């Protein structure tokens with residue numbers, strides 16, 4: 001007789017349930033650093049679990065719903081979830097994505113909008129606070145994105161933080177908001193209400209926004225005598241960030257931090273955030289060695305300010321008006337991190353000697369005969385000077401040396417990332433190379449610093465991120481989901497009942 005599902009032992013049924021649950025295959029946190037622009041991996045797909053549980057009473061009693069996901073794409077669905085969903089589903093919800101496009105309120109006055117906004121905000125809080133196992137919340141779009149830019153009225157500014165911890169179980173909170181105002185204002189309405197937050201993705205606020213230090217001051221006033229528990233921070237730097245300052249503030253705010261991901265990989269084509277120069281906004285280490293072949297001594301120059309002059313003259317670091325800081329000042333700033341294990345400060349590692357290298361391409365601007373002759377002469381002598389120089393090997397040696405200095409200062413640090421810009425086919429197609437520097441220990445427990453042989457390469461455009469860079473709805477794709485269809489989906493995601501003909 002063939003084995004049927006219900007002949008299996010409770011243990012095996014529980015094991016099957018584990019695989020029916022797709023939550024286990026998605027990393028926690030689900031979000032990535034800003035330069036990795038993947039779509040959110042969380043989807044409303046609880047049907048397998050609900051159907052498995054609907055099989056019969058025995059499985060139902062054995063198996064509790066858990067690790068459920070919900071992507072909210074309309075206000076109507078959100079309201080349904082406030083009333084019509086059984087507790088078994090509500091209590092099994094682990095991850096929620098909010099992706100509700102704001103309504104078009106062109107007809108109503110700003111007073112009306114404000115009033116409506118307040119009542120929607122209170123429904124929104126009611127919705128979120130009912131989930132007793134919610135661990136991850138990712139915010140893409142909210143209906144609170146209503147701004148009168150001409151009068152500088154930022155409606156979401158009028159919303160208030162509720163007086164209770166409405167996200168008591170939340171461990172991971174990601175803001176992936178393109179709108180400049182929302183990205184700056186919305187986080188303060190969520191972060192202080194999450195007492196157990198371990199992972200946070202947000203932007204470094206511009207002058208208009210609420211600074212992360214102030215948001216955590218609010219958190220501390222609500223949770224006195226507690227250290228903020230945050231373990232990993234995914235932070236998008238803005239155009240006027242000073243990395244040395246950010247590092248001090250972040251450490252004071254989150255002393256338990258183990259993973260730090262700063263992204264400075266540029267944005268959209270707004271003003272000087274042109275994607276072709278975006279990479280040059282990154283903080284920079286300029287490394288000089290005493291020899292191109294067997295370097296013995298290295299000197300590192302540190303550019304921690306995302307300086308406008310650097311953006312204008314990225315190829316000529318010597319021409320910027322900003323005086324570089326001492327690399328050791330930067331290292332000292334890092335030294336206060338007592339628990340840091342992984343660090344990516346979006347640092348562009350530049351070999352000073354690369355500027356003297358022969359170029360691969362004839363510059364498009366130098367088309368005259370005399371210019372051509374001069375160019376060829378210069379390239380020829382450069383080529384001779386660089387004969388036998390393995391630039392990648394030299395770069396790896398420099399990176400190892402710089403990382404060793406950093407790792408000596410932070411004994412807990414295991415991994416450090418450096419980036420390098422490469423021109424694959426001239427300036428029109430530029431690529432970021434990502435080098436991972438790892439600390440290992442030998443048999444005697446001595447620390448060894450190595451550059452991983454594998455280097456990741458990304459087109460500059462692929463890494464560019466628009467979070468907090470767009471004016472209101474600019475840059476938001478039109479919603480392509482049919483509301484009626486998605487409500488149908490939600491229906492089957494909500495119901496948790498036994499099927500008929502239960503044995």
Ligand SMILES: [Zn+2]
Nearest residue numbers: 145179181182
């Ligand atoms: Zn907005």
Ligand SMILES: [Zn+2]
Nearest residue numbers: 268470474475
């Ligand atoms: Zn944009």
